[in-house]
Amino acid sequence: MTAGVRSIGEVGSLLASDICGDPGLLSAMSAQERAAALVAGPVKAETVDLARLRGRISAEDVVSPTPLPPFDHSAMDGYAVASLDLDHVVRSRLAAGASGEPETLRPGDAARIFTGAPLPPGAVAVAMQERARREGDRIRLEFRPDHGANIRRRGEDVAAGDVIVPAGVRLDARHLAILASAGVEAVAVRRPVVVGLMSTGDELLRPGEPLRAGRIHDANRPMLAAILARPSHEVVDLGVAPDDRPTLTKLLLEAAERCDVIVTSGATSVGDEDHLAASVSAAGGRLDLARVALKPGKPVVVGHVGGAVLIGLPGNPFAALVAHMLIGRVALERLAGLTPRPLRPLPAIAAFGQRGPGSRTEFAPAALLGADSRGVLRVEKLGRGGSARLAPLIAADGLAVIPAGREEIRPGDPIGFLPFEAAMEL
Ligand SMILES: Nc1nc2c(c(=O)[nH]1)N[C@H]1C(S)=C(S)[C@@H](COP(=O)(O)OP(=O)(O)OC[C@H]3O[C@@H](n4cnc5c(N)ncnc54)[C@H](O)[C@@H]3O)O[C@H]1N2
Numbered sequence: 001m002t003a004g005v006r007s008i009g010e011v012g013s014l015l016a017s018d019i020c021g022d023p024g025l026l027s028a029m030s031a032q033e034r035a036a037a038l039v040a041g042p043v044k045a046e047t048v049d050l051a052r053l054r055g056r057i058s059a060e061d062v063v064s065p066t067p068l069p070p071f072d073h074s075a076m077d078g079y080a081v082a083s084l085d086l087d088h089v090v091r092s093r094l095a096a097g098a099s100g101e102p103e104t105l106r107p108g109d110a111a112r113i114f115t116g117a118p119l120p121p122g123a124v125a126v127a128m129q130e131r132a133r134r135e136g137d138r139i140r141l142e143f144r145p146d147h148g149a150n151i152r153r154r155g156e157d158v159a160a161g162d163v164i165v166p167a168g169v170r171l172d173a174r175h176l177a178i179l180a181s182a183g184v185e186a187v188a189v190r191r192p193v194v195v196g197l198m199s200t201g202d203e204l205l206r207p208g209e210p211l212r213a214g215r216i217h218d219a220n221r222p223m224l225a226a227i228l229a230r231p232s233h234e235v236v237d238l239g240v241a242p243d244d245r246p247t248l249t250k251l252l253l254e255a256a257e258r259c260d261v262i263v264t265s266g267a268t269s270v271g272d273e274d275h276l277a278a279s280v281s282a283a284g285g286r287l288d289l290a291r292v293a294l295k296p297g298k299p300v301v302v303g304h305v306g307g308a309v310l311i312g313l314p315g316n317p318f319a320a321l322v323a324h325m326l327i328g329r330v331a332l333e334r335l336a337g338l339t340p341r342p343l344r345p346l347p348a349i350a351a352f353g354q355r356g357p358g359s360r361t362e363f364a365p366a367a368l369l370g371a372d373s374r375g376v377l378r379v380e381k382l383g384r385g386g387s388a389r390l391a392p393l394i395a396a397d398g399l400a401v402i403p404a405g406r407e408e409i410r411p412g413d414p415i416g417f418l419p420f421e422a423a424m425e426l
């Protein structure tokens, strides 16, 4: 991985850079490595039928029991011909799905053939019917076909024994298509990772509860539940924990019994009411990572309570989102059996100027203004910063990514842009 971002072409790898000048903070890349290392391995595997595979993570390489296609066949409606000559006599008719061995073509013979039908032995090409004139049982081709024209060969897509789906991928429609083609009925996948979501803070109200003095509604649990609503994960709502050390300790211990991962938000900072670190410790757990060079998202912590991985996101909702995207996601992907993928911001240029983010990589809600004359995306930052603000996210197309180490950003400078579809992926 390369350090630094020097040109637009390199911006895609900016999250791979390990810049962080602040000795009190861990660089985003080192934090991701630590979060990954914290997870001993993926959850166990189970066998699941094709109809329920979408969104699950493959636990082993799946090999094809058959070549694909399984037999030589026609790619067009037309005539299978025994030679590359222009004139042929049509002696048989072959449709897809017909049973029985097709008759062998002899020199001068052709067979009327339809797309998907097995190629008769002796055929050297298929001529499209639009390129043939038929009179009775004779055809004359407009031009000599190329050898092998319009023939799909057995095994040209996949050979028997080829890996058609590798281990460690999230199965989508493409994988289901190839598994079904190969006749595979069931696949070993990782069982869903059980993720407990807990918000902390005496100020938090559940959705629908009337606002009272000094209280706010919990935004983080619904946000995180929406990101985690995937077949590879099972969300357990652990509710709101109070700002009280013994109670938080007890709730963490209970959660560790039921969950593979506990994702908390709030109580990660340094205030008297920020009890997470002390509660993790009182529960016999430990924190392996704290304070990362992210803006927002700096106070993210990661560790263990009992057998469960603990991901402590900051309380401010945008900070929680960024810390999840960069750090929590890595641990969750490893547990699910995925190879964690680095976020890959698109190369873009700033349509704004500001002071650089210093030692932290900055994420900010941003709108796409279109492309410049070279086709590079122009990105405008929205809002005036603040990890507690949600409205700029609603107006945004994604997140501007400004790598650590910049002193100043001027209009036209290379930055990164993460569309929300990529940013919000688990
Ligand atoms: N002296 C310092 N103070 C703070 C620092 C610091 O370094 N030194 N860091 C600041 C940063 S950066 C952040 S981010 C926050 C992180 O704080 P906590 O993780 O301890 O979170 P809380 O204090 O519990 O809450 C922060 C803020 O977010 C609101 N909140 C909490 N949970 C939710 C939720 N589920 N839904 C919506 N809003 C939530 C909470 O009411 C607070 O306003 O610390 C800074 N302070």
Ligand code: MOO
Pocket (backbone or CB within 6 Å): 294, 295, 296, 297, 298, 299, 314, 316, 319, 320, 386, 387, 388
């Ligand atoms: O880093 Mo905090 O996460 O700015 O709000």
